[in-house]
Amino acid sequence: MRISEAVEGYLSHLGDVRRLSPATVRAYRSDLVDLVRASGDPDVRDIDIEALRQWQWDAATAGLSKATAARRTSAARGFLAWAQDEGLIDADPGQRLVAPKRGRSLPRVATAPALDGLLTDAESAARSGDPVALRDHALLEVLYGTGARVSEVCGLDLDDIDDERRTLRLRGKGDKERVVPYGVPAAHALDAYLVRGRAGLVDRGDGSGGPAVFLGARGGRLGPRAVHALVSRVVAPVVGTESLGPHALRHSAATHLLDGGADLRSVQEILGHASLGTTQIYTHVSAERLRDAYRLAHPRA
Template sequence: MSKTRAVNPRQPKSIPKNDEPEYVFDFRQAMLARGLSVRTRNAYVKDLTSCQATSLKALPNWQDKDVIACLSQLSSEGKTARTQARMLSSLRQFFLWLVNTEQRKDNPCEKIKTPKLGRALPKDLSEADVENLLLAPDMSTSLGLRDKAMLEVLYACGLRVSELMNLSLEQVNLNAGVLRVTGKGNKTRLVPLGEYANEALENYLTHARNDLVAHLKSGDCQAVFLTAQGGYMTRQNFWYMIKKYAKLAGIQKDLSPHSLRHAFATHLLNHGADLRSVQLLLGHSDLSTTQIYTHVATARLQALHEAHHPRG
């Protein structure tokens, strides 16, 4: 693991241009003008490059039969329906841009149906599992206090991992018990911390963060959560951390950093929260994205009914 100290949030690098076609460069610039993140722009460029590789015809000249041939080729290569759907979505956006900029009159993807996807439900992490996970860090060390605060905040607020990694001191208001979080599309939302997360965060900021700052020899890092070297953490840092604590807590499920965000939403719904409120807390722009958690909650209720009802 790298020992370098990051005094600014770590951001993904743009895919190198490497003599890319002019239409890809222009589309890249259009995405930049729309304010899309580097990660999103990279994903579009990667998908368009993969699609172009299935045909000798230049992408801007494709017709619907070329799109269908591309999807067929991807399927024959063993690409999943989810991957095909994502690439079709990238093609749709690309051709929509061509239409909007009057470089062509039609979108050849318009009448092509998206491959059917099975609904992928988030892994069900029980409240007991979460409790064991939150108790796993060693509270006698600075890193343990940091890790405890990170886990508590992630579960209490349902943050995306990137939101947690990039959280700065100015976004924290312990007196009001809220975080001002900047999510996808640079949208800002206020998220309540709750008693346990507020206490864990205050404990870390008061008793541990200064110990980590002491390792930072230059620069002024405003990150709330610091590495042992005093800089910004990465998604990989946190991935290793949650795997370690899941093992200590005796959790057999394969956890990811996103697992606590899933648990946050599912447990809120299990305890009677309404879907709209959960949507706002998660920072979802579309309610349909949040609705997947109702399926998790329903599945859990059905399992409980079958296990405990005399006629289950």
């Protein structure tokens, strides 16, 4: 079997069996299609460790980041392990493929007072009654109030909201569900949007939004790209950088929870991290903030 055919089988396995998110499958597709191109698409049994290492070297000399190179390595290793399990190859050369070590940069976060001002401004804009302004206020409050991923909030349906308990049912990576609480400000903003704003957005469209909580300006389900643009536009001036990732409010929520005394396990559950090690990055952010405050304030710093 050609590598290209085997890759399509593996990608189907990731989506249909392992239930990985479409975004993750797209990233793996990009990496593995590049492997097919670089190898010349021979029979999958002809892939060896030398070809894999050459592929890695080509990526390094092209200037790809260590994070991207590590992801490509993970994609290749996963593919080849699956190929062996399926009997497409006798031995797995990916077991000898070593991913480059990647450094971990601390996420940028906004201060709690800065975000409070930002959300107050969004609330003021929503008082106009404009459906988009009402939606944006609710969206920002939910993102910050729950620490949810952008994709999880975009995937919210109306029956995922429990307004009595003030909780949301979110579907995270691997289609795993979790229930997270949200606070009074998010509840008020969400109620205002659902009562006075969402119907206005429905009227603008053709009903394609269905049960989605958050709708776009044309009435369809709001997409992650539009949310990324909104978050970057409103949060970047607060943080002081234009190169802001899509998880700005998620990073800030996690850090502020820890700053306020929440334990690490609780934050892990709220964020939906599979590993506690992933959540621990925010303890480093809190420590950095503490050191900065000390240097600024203590006379003997």
